[in-house]
Amino acid sequence: xxxxxxxxALRLQDSGIQTTLAGxxxxxxxxxxxxxxxxxxxxxxxxxxxxxxxxxxxxENPLGREFxxxxxxxxxxxxxxxxxLATGDxxxxxxxxxxxxxxxxxxxxxxxxxxxGDDIRMKYRYLDLRRNAVKKNLELRYAVNRAARNxxxxxxxxxxxxxxxxxxxxxxxxxxxxxxxxxxxxxxALPQSPQTFKQLLMVSGYDRYYQIVKCFRxxxxxxxxxxxxxxxxxxxxxxxxxxxxxxxxxxxxxxxEEVKGIAYTEKVERMSWxxxxxxxxxxxxDIRFGMKIANLKFPGYAFPSKQPDLAEGLPQGFKVFDxxxxxxxxxxxxxxxxxxxxTDELTDWVKRPQIGMKGLAFIKYAADxxxxxxxxxxxxxxxxxxxxxxxxxxxxxxxxxxAGTEERTRKAMSELRLEMGKRLGLxxxxxxxxxxxxxxxxxxxxxxxxxxxxxxxxFTSPKPSDIDIMIxxxxxxxxxxxxxxxxxxxxxxxxxxxxxxxxxIGGGSIRIFQRSLQEKMFTALGMSHDxxxxxxxxxxxxFEYGAPPHGGIAFGFDRLCAILGxxxxxxxxxAFPKNNSGRDVMLDAPSSIDVKQLEELSLILKDQ
Numbered sequence: 001x002x003x004x005x006x007x008x009a010l011r012l013q014d015s016g017i018q019t020t021l022a023g024x025x026x027x028x029x030x031x032x033x034x035x036x037x038x039x040x041x042x043x044x045x046x047x048x049x050x051x052x053x054x055x056x057x058x059x060e061n062p063l064g065r066e067f068x069x070x071x072x073x074x075x076x077x078x079x080x081x082x083x084x085l086a087t088g089d090x091x092x093x094x095x096x097x098x099x100x101x102x103x104x105x106x107x108x109x110x111x112x113x114x115x116x117g118d119d120i121r122m123k124y125r126y127l128d129l130r131r132n133a134v135k136k137n138l139e140l141r142y143a144v145n146r147a148a149r150n151x152x153x154x155x156x157x158x159x160x161x162x163x164x165x166x167x168x169x170x171x172x173x174x175x176x177x178x179x180x181x182x183x184x185x186x187x188x189a190l191p192q193s194p195q196t197f198k199q200l201l202m203v204s205g206y207d208r209y210y211q212i213v214k215c216f217r218x219x220x221x222x223x224x225x226x227x228x229x230x231x232x233x234x235x236x237x238x239x240x241x242x243x244x245x246x247x248x249x250x251x252x253x254x255x256x257e258e259v260k261g262i263a264y265t266e267k268v269e270r271m272s273w274x275x276x277x278x279x280x281x282x283x284x285x286d287i288r289f290g291m292k293i294a295n296l297k298f299p300g301y302a303f304p305s306k307q308p309d310l311a312e313g314l315p316q317g318f319k320v321f322d323x324x325x326x327x328x329x330x331x332x333x334x335x336x337x338x339x340x341x342x343t344d345e346l347t348d349w350v351k352r353p354q355i356g357m358k359g360l361a362f363i364k365y366a367a368d369x370x371x372x373x374x375x376x377x378x379x380x381x382x383x384x385x386x387x388x389x390x391x392x393x394x395x396x397x398x399x400x401x402x403a404g405t406e407e408r409t410r411k412a413m414s415e416l417r418l419e420m421g422k423r424l425g426l427x428x429x430x431x432x433x434x435x436x437x438x439x440x441x442x443x444x445x446x447x448x449x450x451x452x453x454x455x456x457x458x459f460t461s462p463k464p465s466d467i468d469i470m471i472x473x474x475x476x477x478x479x480x481x482x483x484x485x486x487x488x489x490x491x492x493x494x495x496x497x498x499x500x501x502x503x504x505i506g507g508g509s510i511r512i513f514q515r516s517l518q519e520k521m522f523t524a525l526g527m528s529h530d531x532x533x534x535x536x537x538x539x540x541x542x543f544e545y546g547a548p549p550h551g552g553i554a555f556g557f558d559r560l561c562a563i564l565g566x567x568x569x570x571x572x573x574x575a576f577p578k579n580n581s582g583r584d585v586m587l588d589a590p591s592s593i594d595v596k597q598l599e600e601l602s603l604i605l606k607d608q
């Protein structure tokens with residue numbers, strides 16, 4: 001063994017023992033005839049004291065940062081203790097050392113407050129992984145993985161691996177494809193999820209399956225996306241929606257307890273998709289704070305069961321509101337004293353291309369009850385106060401108003417609400433709020449293709465009460481203007497998303513398990529009989545042999561780790577992530593392959 005202890009193991013009670021440590025040189029500090037060296041490994045840092053003889057030895061063969069060092073010596077109490085280190089009460093008085101390997105000068109300092117930018121750290125990711133901050137992220141990821149496995153094992157789930165080389169059945173995101181050398185002109189696909197395999201496992205009688213599994217999607221990237229990502233993938237037989245919700249609330253609460261030491265005892269709130277869109281403007285609302293949307297005006301098709309929050313209707317006279325399809329507002333607490341500069345900055349914020357609004361209206365409701373707005377000359381004080389009441393504003397609040405088309409305006413207000421929550425410190429990293437969002441529409445209308453598409457995926461079952469509508473009605477749509485009146489527009493999915501702090505961390509559904517209903521779903525999505533058999537004949541065939549009722553859920557493992565670690569990017573919790581262009585800059589991948597490989601795969605590139 002190169003060491004008797006790790007660099008994080010020794011304490012004051014170990015004083016007087018002989019030890020051998022091995023690790024990397026963190027820092028070197030020379031004080032006259034003696035030298036102090038901080039030696040680092042995965043477990044911590046231990047200070048070494050090199051006396052006069054060893055310091056002279058260093059003059060001939062100096063140490064450098066990141067040299068790999070083996071040191072033998074005696075543990076002793078430090079004269080100047082460091083309370084920031086777990087080993088800060090002791091040091092090792094070295095009697096000998098051996099340089100196991102030298103190091104070139106690192107391209108950035110390997111410490112928490114490093115001077116390396118993202119690009120250089122990703123290029124030298126093997127060095128970045130030595131930093132304590134990155135190590136803590138990977139330790140948290142491992143803790144979440146271990147907790148999930150322990151919980152699922154305790155609930156009778158079985159970890160079963162499924163293939164990575166499968167058939168391409170593009171539904172949703174684009175597949176990564178893999179050419180087959182042995183089957184010329186044919187291709188495998190990498191799985192976007194193990195969806196059909198876990199359903200087949202239910203048909204096979206493995207009634208509680210899970211897998212912490214890699215999935216692949218060839219789509220544009222952002223902070224919370226990677227071309228390869230990890231899911232906690234689960235499926236259960238002989239269950240209804242309530243069974244799934246109860247089981248997997250338990251999983252997340254168990255992870256909170258094991259990983260964060262948080263006893264999440266409160267009831268997990270439930271909200272319909274329609275209420276989430278109505279009150280928050282998106283289907284994954286952050287409920288750590290209020291500022292619910294006040295719906296002052298909206299088109300009838302958007303929320304047919306809702307009434308405007310402004311009972312008497314939005315007053316006429318202000319062309320911006322009069323001509324808008326949708327007018328929505330939020331009341332921002334304690335911000336009525338915002339200056340002209342601050343409101344102008346918010347206006348510029350909503351005009352950014354990412355938000356896409358033409359402007360921002362506001363009402364300042366001062367603490368003394370006086371009211372001032374950006375559109376005073378169009379509305380009288382009574383009309384302004386009616387908007388304040390609709391927005392549930394209190395004296396001291398600032399009411400922000402957006403107007404425009406339905407989809408863009410509601411989405412923009414959702415983003416503005418989150419931005420104001422962030423600015424006011426209401427979105428706290430150490431506060432966690434779970435939410436189930438239920439009763440999604442089963443279908444969405446694709447105007448481009450003039451057909452229905454699945455909001456989740458084509459294996460999601462309708463709500464039991466809506467199955468007859470789906471079976472008895474033709475999916476045909478005459479034109480874009482008529483799709484909202486079609487019975488399919490009212491069908492609800494037997495689906496559910498788990499939301500944590502405004503992020504969807506898990507989603508699933510009760511599945512279709514009868515061949516006839518699954519075929520009806522494929523027809524509704526515009527698949528011909530032959531196409532459905534070509535893509536999913538194996539699944540339809542399996543449903544002929546006693547498929548049980550089943551359902552499941554998949555959690556975004558990387559995203560869950562990032563939220564628990566207080567980060568907005570999943571890349572911080574992946575050992576070797578890709579950049580926003582899908583490249584591994586350390587490996588320089590993807591890369592070209594040589595002509596011989598192309599010939600073996602029967603491939604010809606366009607430019608050749």
